[in-house]
Amino acid sequence: MEAETPSPRPDGDELFNPRSESFIRDPYSRYDRLRSLDPVHFDARLNGWLVSRYADVDALLRDSAMGRAGQRRFFGHFDEGGSIDLASRSWLLNMDPPDHTRIRRQFGKAFTRQRVESLRPYVEQKVDVLLDRIAADGGCEFVSSVAQPLPVALICMMLGVPEERHEICRDHSSALLPLLDPVISEAQQQRAEEACAWFLEYFGELAEQRRRDPKDDLLSALLPAEGEGELARHELINNIIFLFSAGHETTSSLLGNGLYALLTHPDQYAALAEDPGLAPEAVSEMLRWDAPVQYFGRRATADTKVGDRQLRPGDIVMGLVGAANRDPERFKDPHRFDIGRPDCQPVSFGAGIHYCIGAALSKMESEALFARLPQRFPGMRLVAEPERRGLMAVRSFKALDIAV
Numbered sequence: 001m002e003a004e005t006p007s008p009r010p011d012g013d014e015l016f017n018p019r020s021e022s023f024i025r026d027p028y029s030r031y032d033r034l035r036s037l038d039p040v041h042f043d044a045r046l047n048g049w050l051v052s053r054y055a056d057v058d059a060l061l062r063d064s065a066m067g068r069a070g071q072r073r074f075f076g077h078f079d080e081g082g083s084i085d086l087a088s089r090s091w092l093l094n095m096d097p098p099d100h101t102r103i104r105r106q107f108g109k110a111f112t113r114q115r116v117e118s119l120r121p122y123v124e125q126k127v128d129v130l131l132d133r134i135a136a137d138g139g140c141e142f143v144s145s146v147a148q149p150l151p152v153a154l155i156c157m158m159l160g161v162p163e164e165r166h167e168i169c170r171d172h173s174s175a176l177l178p179l180l181d182p183v184i185s186e187a188q189q190q191r192a193e194e195a196c197a198w199f200l201e202y203f204g205e206l207a208e209q210r211r212r213d214p215k216d217d218l219l220s221a222l223l224p225a226e227g228e229g230e231l232a233r234h235e236l237i238n239n240i241i242f243l244f245s246a247g248h249e250t251t252s253s254l255l256g257n258g259l260y261a262l263l264t265h266p267d268q269y270a271a272l273a274e275d276p277g278l279a280p281e282a283v284s285e286m287l288r289w290d291a292p293v294q295y296f297g298r299r300a301t302a303d304t305k306v307g308d309r310q311l312r313p314g315d316i317v318m319g320l321v322g323a324a325n326r327d328p329e330r331f332k333d334p335h336r337f338d339i340g341r342p343d344c345q346p347v348s349f350g351a352g353i354h355y356c357i358g359a360a361l362s363k364m365e366s367e368a369l370f371a372r373l374p375q376r377f378p379g380m381r382l383v384a385e386p387e388r389r390g391l392m393a394v395r396s397f398k399a400l401d402i403a404v
């Protein structure tokens with residue numbers, strides 16, 4: 001069916017209203033409707049296409065006629081010449097080849113499996129300290145006590161950010177998160193501008209220090225690429241900022257969403273407590289079940305097809321990760337949370353050239369936590385029904401009160 005064909009389908013409001021409370025509570029039944037009624041749906045309010053089938057989302061990510069460059073203004077959340085404008089100019093995710101290939105080659109060196117594995121002992125030790133604290137206190141608010149500090153400590157350690165700066169980096173990184181949403185408030189935008197300005201100055205200074213006195217950290221390791229002309233100075237700093245925010249809130253959401261899924265499926269929690277070796281499969285299922293990043297955006301750079309729809313250059317497309325991950329054509333019994341699911345490969349880290357550079361890192365972190373937590377606290381329970389944060393792109397909880 002062609003895009004122009006009039007149809008009696010429900011309008012966008014009914015099919016996709018990600019800011020409504022009912023959608024935030026349960027996006028998955030809405031995604032089911034969207035996928036079965038109109039899997040490549042034009043949403044007039046967003047002025048873009050919504051893609052909800054697994055096969056279409058995966059193909060879209062690998063389609064070279066779908067670009068990112070020239071769409072820093074994807075949702076237009078910045079002032080020309082302001083700090084977000086400056087910082088986002090060379091974010092990996094906003095670039096197409098050949099610049100994307102060149103920059104990714106440099107940053108990719110920091111995220112090889114070997115390097116990630118070398119960080120495991122640090123993460124395991126950090127996890128033990130956090131779990132000791134929960135044991136001593138008889139419970140905690142999990143988001144602020146574990147889900148946030150763990151990824152922040154790791155990315156700070158990698159970049160060489162000293163401990164006294166962890167908290168301020170975490171706050172500024174969180175302030176950047178609403179930029180991924182199609183609609184943000186003026187206050188959010190203002191706060192994101194301040195956060196970006198702070199990061200530009202802070203990482204600029206840190207890089208200066210490392211130029212004078214290199215250390216064993218990622219920033220120092222990337223500086224030679226700058227000297228060799230592989231990475232311009234602004235590309236280095238801007239992508240360090242992007243790495244921070246891309247690695248922090250996403251992983252933190254995975255830890256929170258994952259724990260909630262386990263605690264609301266006690267048989268799965270018990271299975272993991274019994275056999276911590278299931279942690280890698282459990283983490284894949286958590287990523288599928290309640291993906292931290294719920295969609296990604298692209299813009300067509302040439303005529304191309306998505307599903308059976310013809311798209312034109314300039315068309316905006318949103319791949320709905322949460323919908324793809326519950327597609328019954330790809331996953332048997334998709335609304336069942338099952339940590340023993342075979343062949344569980346959700347699109348939660350994307351695919352194609354922009355496939356998440358930190359996927360192995362965040363999996364390692366999450367596996368380290370979920371291999372330990374259920375075994376140590378077999379009686380862990382939720383104290384109250386938690387509230388969602390209400391952002392659109394990143395799905396997470398405001399707080400998660402637990403007792404052990």
Ligand code: HEM
Nearest residue numbers: 092093246247250251254292296349350354356357358362
């Ligand atoms: C559970 C945790 C994470 C999730 C769910 C996640 C999700 C994603 C997704 C979906 C993309 C592709 C977006 C697109 O194609 O439009 C992406 C890209 C990216 N992620 Fe992650 N991410 C996570 C953790 C991390 C970590 C820990 C880091 C680094 C410390 C990181 C750094 C990046 C970078 C740099 C890109 C851009 C890659 C490129 O454009 O080539 N992410 N991530």
